Amino acid sequence: MSLTPLHAIFALMSLFTVGGAVGVVLNRNLIYAAMYLVLSLFGIAGLFILLEAPFLAAVQILVYVGAISVLITITVMVTRCVFCKEPPPRQLTLVAVMAALVMVTLGFVIMTRFGGLTPAADVPADSIEQLGVAFVNPQAYLVPFEVASILLLGALIGAIFIARDDLPRDEEAVGGDDHA
Amino acid sequence: MNLPTLESINLLAVLPVLIVFGWTLVLLVIDLFIPSGRKYWTAWLGILGLLGAAVALAVRFIDARGAAVTAFDGMLTVDGFSLFLQAIFILTAVIGILLALDFLPRHKIERGEYYILLLFTTGGMMIMSMAADLIVVFLALELLSIPLYILTGFARPRADSEEAAMKYFLLGAFASGFLVFGIALTYGGTGTTSLVGVFNQLAEGEPSRDLALVGMALILVGFGFKVAAVPFHMWTPDVYQGAPTPVTAFMSVGAKAGGFAALMRILIVAMPAVGEAWGMLVAILAMLTMILGNVVAIAQRNIKRMLAYSSIAHAGYILVAVSAAQRPEDAPLAVSAAIFYLLTYAFTNLGAFGVVLAVEREDGSGNLLEDFAGLGRSKPVLAAIMTLFMLSLTGMPVSAGLVGKFFVFQAAINASVGNPWILAAAIVGIVTSVISAFYYIRIILIMYMQEGEPQVVLKPALTVALALTALATLILGIIPAPVFQLAKDALLTLVG
């Protein structure tokens, strides 16, 4: 197998992904950590492209690199002294050893026991269309799709509940009278 | 493209869960128009919906006569097992609402969202018991978990409640990560997420089955967290203590049963080919769980913490039953033992928390063991009921707990022929049951032997809940046969 530019791109994207993740963990400045997270998520989007899944890549970029990172960044900005350094992590060695152990064990199993790569079938030309249909097809992924929608609704209600500013008050104070 | 037929979708088979979800969505809107201070309307309407689902479930049960069918082309399996567990979930939810009815206004946290979220998580559990595809399993698990995270923090702005929610959420997300990783590896090893597909691939001795094996281990980790098995249990005491007590009661039963439902379906239905491996792992986890849970419970002075460790210990007993199901020929008995145990545990534990609720004060105090002192004199009936629950948790005669434990150990010993690990787990289980008597009976002693002035608030809804659970605990203890017959008929089946 000869090296092609794809290998280089794969290596680069993997580097982004893994390096970004390491950066998130090791960086003591929250904003920088968030930026590393963006890098890592971006690397994943790159890997999706390499896997010929441009739609997933686009979604990854839109949702994770775009929306979620912005959310995280804003959250960091409103909750803390943004450019303060966090105290150095405790038990770093122990944690590192533990993480390394998990990685080595999993890595060993996957490297030695993986039954070999079967080349994926060609991505059909209308893959996005098929995906769209599968989500609403009762014979395909309708159930997960609907469960996910209810899950999101539940999470939404929960988030609103948590974020709501009207803390418990007297019995007389009934809904809507709480002028801040 | 084949057009889906009504038969392949099989909406009728999943009618109970559809009722729960549909009614919850309606209730969500109705709740907007119920003024605060009258939120018990939401609660009663929620119970109404659950009863509707229960009726649908009963109709389905009579209709099916034990036959298993799939819905949505194999995404969901409606078999005896899932019907039985759905009954447990609905019961738990009804009692969970009854427990909260008085609690919430007393603690000034009465909000309609409480009941809505509780119904959502109940629906998640019901899906969980039917899930026949790993993707559905994962989504159902999240649907079960996320509302629970929020319910845990429902006593906002009480710091311990918020802290518990945060801990539960962070660790839950961490464990979910492992679960998803496990699912991914299983998919990598077998090329499918459907349980039937996994079963077929593993049965053929796929070359990548080792990968699925690792996947199985990580799935076990994910569910181990949900059911609070050692060493994934550490969140339990903090969260159980910090969460509002009705939530603790509900989650100690519901979340555990939900976790076990999916765990058993995955391991027993889809992975019998690697049964030896997971059987051994589960047996080891079971032993660790029973020992740690029971021993540490002794040291607790807070009753919610004590019940948390007790719930860890009980997860160990159920794990023994799961481990005993590792060979297909032993599986039916072990599975019925496990789900019967879950049922008895549900009634007993909910009841015990009900008593805790009655003794708890508005400020969240009153949870120490000493607060139960003198209960035997001032509230003899309540003390008697609590005694019953404690005996049942220990596994003493004339209580459901004994029957549950008996069936579990019977199944384990049956399956232990040629498998020393299961035998060891069964022996550890029996020994730790004896140890557990120490802290359960201590409560009884405190109630009757020590002087004290417990402040008990007993409202109608709570009374109903206590009566219900006590009666059930007693009946299951005296005449368990009819219900156990139901559990025995509730087979876990591979359909697809």
Next chain:
Amino acid sequence: MDSLFALIPLIIVFPFSGVVIGVFFGRRLMPHKDSIGPGLVASILAGASFVIAVLMFIALQGHPEGVEVPLATWMNITAGDRVLDIPWTFKIDTLSSVMMLVVAGVGTLIHIYAIGYMQGDIDEQIAKRGFEGDEAFDFKRRRYSKFFTFFNLFLGSMLVLVTANNYLMMFVGWELVGLCSYLLIGFWFDDPVKGVYNSESGKKAFIVNRIGDFGMLIAIMLIFWTFGTVQFDDVFARAECMQAESQEACLTVSAGEAVHEEAEGEHGEAARPYLTPVALGKIGTVTLGVVVTIITLCLLLGATGKSAQIPLFVWLPDAMAGPTPVSALIHAATMVTAGIYMITRSNVLYAMAPISGTAVAIVGAATALVAGTIAVAQFDIKRVLAYSTISQLGFMIAAVGLGGYVAGIFHLATHAFFKALLFLSAGSVIHGMEHGHHHAAHHGHGGDDPDFDPQDMRYMGGLKDKMPITTWVYIIGSLALAGIPPLAGFWSKDEILLDASLNNQLVYVLLSISAFFTAFYMGRQVFMVFFGRARTEAADHAVESKPMMTTPLIILAALSVLGGLLNLPGLHSLAHWLEHSVAHAHTAEFNISIAAISTLLGLIAIGLSWLLYGRKPVEAGQADPLRSTGPVFTFLNRKWYWDELYDTVFIKPYVWLGEFLAVTIDWKFWHDFVHDRIIGDAFRGWGAILSQPIDQGVVDGAVNGIAQLVDGSSQELRKTQTGYVRNYALAVALGVVLVLGFLAFRFLM
């Protein structure tokens, strides 16, 4: 020769690799305080880009029709039978070649200039902040390398813009240069005195440009909507096809074989089946002409943003807050010409929409006049040049609007030379003034005036003896800008006036008046800055800049003198060159009377300025002679009150509307009235009636045991704090290791 084209990706690889180097090694390249490592590396890479641009120019001699070099697939989305395929392909033709040469060439010179300039600029900042020792060194190292990182990023982005072969890729470059502009305008966002103004200026530029980008995006969407592609050649081929045939028949049309030779070698397929989402002519009365007019007007909106035309020019004067090399490179020579390039590139579309063409010409001419008059009444040396830039951009826009694409591009090139020259010389002057200011302060000459502004022309005067090289090149640049023959500006401006006189008399008149003002304000500036007596101590002690800075000035001065050779009347070398890529390029024959009138106007204006500022130089503290015009001067000095107008017309109503919606509609009406009164009270009433029988025993025991509350909860809290989440997570991880380890040893070994 062909193989040279394959080098084209290097033209952006060089500057972008400079960015990477700058980010990761920038500080290490600067081992000591006076080292110029980062600047040197950046300049060499810019120079390398220029070399590539020259090679492309040479290669094009054999293939004047141009080539497209595919680099990568950027977007390829298939949905059913519809395809959206947008590759990242370089377009090398005579037009982009001119742009590459100008951008990379002038860019390189300014990079070199900045090596010296930024050293001084950063030292100035360090002095302002009172940094010393390691702190000062660290600050300098950080900012110096950061500046050149941004600079290289800009150069690469600009080259992405001009080498794109489709509108979307061009838009990427368009946005990237906007970002660089923002970063560099606010480069001294932390300046202790002007930091807020600097960052506000950056924000203003960014936001105003967003409005233009909005138009640009709509235009691109409409183009795709109509033509099913965004690739330049295909769009134009289909647009011309649709004039004759139905939309459907044209949707598979692709540009000529010759152009696609290279691309087809890669893909091995002919025209791809593009289909547009919506068919033309089927909804309402939309016809091709209407759509193209809308497209071109939207593109014009984009151009008014980037090229600072009415109504969006307000950002450019404030953009002078950036360091001077930034003003020279981005806000005079290159980025702001993107709009002209884009319109020239779209000439086929503009040819189909005469209304849009006229609109472009009017916008350009009006801008030229308005900005030219404002420039007359400014005192800040860079602001004068900024308004002059807007005015000259107006000339170019007017030219391309009238179809004089050659004239527009010609003026773009010569303007890049002499305006870069003027800005850099102004930077040299500022530098000298600051030096003089420090000198004066040190020697107790009373030069510590806190209001001292090294950019204010009223503080200058008599600099010609102190800074001879700067003076001479500045005068050359000024004469070129004023359009005095035989300097470069004369030829290009004359060409524009010629086109205007033939096509649109109104535009011609407006532009001629602007040309008069141009010569006047440049004369005023030269006399105020370099002649007369020094009006401050600082001006008296100013010194000439280092050779590192003056060498680029001399080269640019030479280009300003000789730039006219590009397209001399009679030869029309540039016109012949461009006609390969600009289908509607045309040129008019030299008209001696037009040239004479414009030269005469220029000379009169310079003479007038000499009368006012040269004959009797303005003394220190003396008011500007133009002040005698009273309100007219104030009106011009306050820039026609343009910012105030926007504030009144847009910003204030916007804020008012926001408050109205929030306070009156949402809170007072919706919340208080609808929610509380109508919904709340009604349902509260109903709820009370319905729930009365069951509403028992809710309020109970709410007043018990406050003492125990405090005691008990603190106890509980203390306990819950004993467990750290991270320890719990660690336990889970430990469990994973154990489970996997057990599995591995027992079943997998």
